[in-house]
Amino acid sequence: MKKELTQEQFSYSGRNVLSGFLFGLGMVAFIDEAIFHQLLHWHHFYDRSTTEIGLISDGLFHAFSWFATVGALFMLVDLRRRGAWWKKRWLGGMTLGAGLFNLYDGIIQHKLMQLHQIRYGVDLLPYDLIWNILAGIMVIAGGIVVYQTQKQLKLHKGELR
Amino acid sequence: MMEHQHENMAHTTHSMDSITQILLSAPFIIGLLLYITAVIFSKRQNKAWPIYRTVLWTAGSVLCFITVVNPLASIAHQNFTMHMFGHLLLGMLGPLFMVLAAPMTLLLRTLPTRYAKKVTAVLRSPIFHFLSNPVVPAVLNIGGLWLLYTTGLYSMMETIMWVHVLVHLHVFLAGYFFAATLLYIDPIPYRYSYIYRSLVLILALAGHKILSKVIYAYPPEGVPRAEAEAGGMLMYYGGDAVDIVIIIILCYQWYQSKRTREVRYPVTG
Numbered sequence: 001m002k003k004e005l006t007q008e009q010f011s012y013s014g015r016n017v018l019s020g021f022l023f024g025l026g027m028v029a030f031i032d033e034a035i036f037h038q039l040l041h042w043h044h045f046y047d048r049s050t051t052e053i054g055l056i057s058d059g060l061f062h063a064f065s066w067f068a069t070v071g072a073l074f075m076l077v078d079l080r081r082r083g084a085w086w087k088k089r090w091l092g093g094m095t096l097g098a099g100l101f102n103l104y105d106g107i108i109q110h111k112l113m114q115l116h117q118i119r120y121g122v123d124l125l126p127y128d129l130i131w132n133i134l135a136g137i138m139v140i141a142g143g144i145v146v147y148q149t150q151k152q153l154k155l156h157k158g159e160l161r
Numbered sequence: 162m163m164e165h166q167h168e169n170m171a172h173t174t175h176s177m178d179s180i181t182q183i184l185l186s187a188p189f190i191i192g193l194l195l196y197i198t199a200v201i202f203s204k205r206q207n208k209a210w211p212i213y214r215t216v217l218w219t220a221g222s223v224l225c226f227i228t229v230v231n232p233l234a235s236i237a238h239q240n241f242t243m244h245m246f247g248h249l250l251l252g253m254l255g256p257l258f259m260v261l262a263a264p265m266t267l268l269l270r271t272l273p274t275r276y277a278k279k280v281t282a283v284l285r286s287p288i289f290h291f292l293s294n295p296v297v298p299a300v301l302n303i304g305g306l307w308l309l310y311t312t313g314l315y316s317m318m319e320t321i322m323w324v325h326v327l328v329h330l331h332v333f334l335a336g337y338f339f340a341a342t343l344l345y346i347d348p349i350p351y352r353y354s355y356i357y358r359s360l361v362l363i364l365a366l367a368g369h370k371i372l373s374k375v376i377y378a379y380p381p382e383g384v385p386r387a388e389a390e391a392g393g394m395l396m397y398y399g400g401d402a403v404d405i406v407i408i409i410i411l412c413y414q415w416y417q418s419k420r421t422r423e424v425r426y427p428v429t430g
Contacts, residue, residue: 046377059371063363067408074412
């Protein structure tokens with residue numbers, strides 16, 4: 001069996017997932033901005049087909065993810081200060097958060113709200129497929145890891161009894 | 162094209178008059194002089210005041226000052242992108258620096274107790290109690306900007322002097338109270354929880370972002386499209402840059418508060 005859980009990791013198991021999840025979400029939003037908007041110039045700041053709800057969603061999500069990145073890192077430092085950082089669970093949460101944000105961005109924001117497309121002047125289908133399949137894989141992988149740690153948590157609970 | 166050229170011609174003759182510049186810059190000069198006087202008095206009473214706070218107040222005052230006097234005032238009057246740059250300094254970065262300089266703390270410790278008590282009484286009055294809820298400055302701040310850029314107010318400000326003065330004072334004061342009610346550097350009549358302040362900050366930041374894309378898409382009255390697009394993007398990313406500072410300080414205070422709680426109530430066993 002794997003390494004024993006410490007009492008702190010057990011007590012702060014929820015915060016480990018939350019911190020990882022928020023960091024994953026913020027990190028992906030940041031990568032999206034840095035690579036696809038600024039370096040590649042594939043994404044556009046605004047395109048003429050952007051709906052009003054798309055603008056609102058973009059504003060809310062970017063504001064939230066900006067805060068989440070910083071907040072999650074402070075939570076991580078706090079967990080480490082308490083000796084409660086559970087790396088596997090944290091990374092699982094991160095992958096889950098990153099995948100879910102990409103899925104939301106790829107399906108709801110790009111497709112339904114027409115915020116902007118992945119790239120302009122090309123056949124979009126392969127881009128959309130790769131984007132969303134990758135996001136789906138991240139959601140599943142992150143979900144499995146979080147589920148595994150959940151089982152470990154239950155086992156630990158059993159031991160405590 | 163001809164129309165734009167004509168507009169620019171009309172604008173170049175329209176530089177900022179000196180009365181407006183004096184009215185808007187005087188508060189910052191007076192504020193800086195008062196702050197430095199208070200620091201000197203404080204030192205004489207053998208109460209040292211951190212140098213970094215004096216530096217922050219000076220930097221904040223200078224940033225605000227340069228946006229309301231020439232050459233920047235006149236350039237901002239003619240060019241929307243530069244107007245937005247000035248707005249970032251006067252409404253966000255300048256007031257943030259000044260909040261971090263803790264002017265009320267300095268004032269209260271420099272004044273004789275008798276007067277300090279009076280100031281505290283004023284700060285406890287209903288109006289300050291109302292203003293200390295971060296939602297109020299957030300709405301005044303972001304709501305004010307929505308009014309300015311989506312109605313005829315922007316073009317009114319360009320032509321009517323007192324509207325220009327009022328709008329600029331509002332932008333600064335709203336920015337100051339916004340930062341002051343999110344980060345408790347100075348004493349404040351009522352303290353709100355970290356989670357509440359974080360939510361207000363996120364919503365305000367979202368409102369700022371949405372508005373900057375709206376400006377990009379629908380230029381305000383009398384603003385050429387290219388300037389509105391550059392101005393909107395500057396507002397979006399410039400806002401990010403200043404807001405990350407507020408976010409980091411707020412999260413750091415939150416993180417610190419968790420430690421003091423642990424020390425105060427140690428868990429045994």
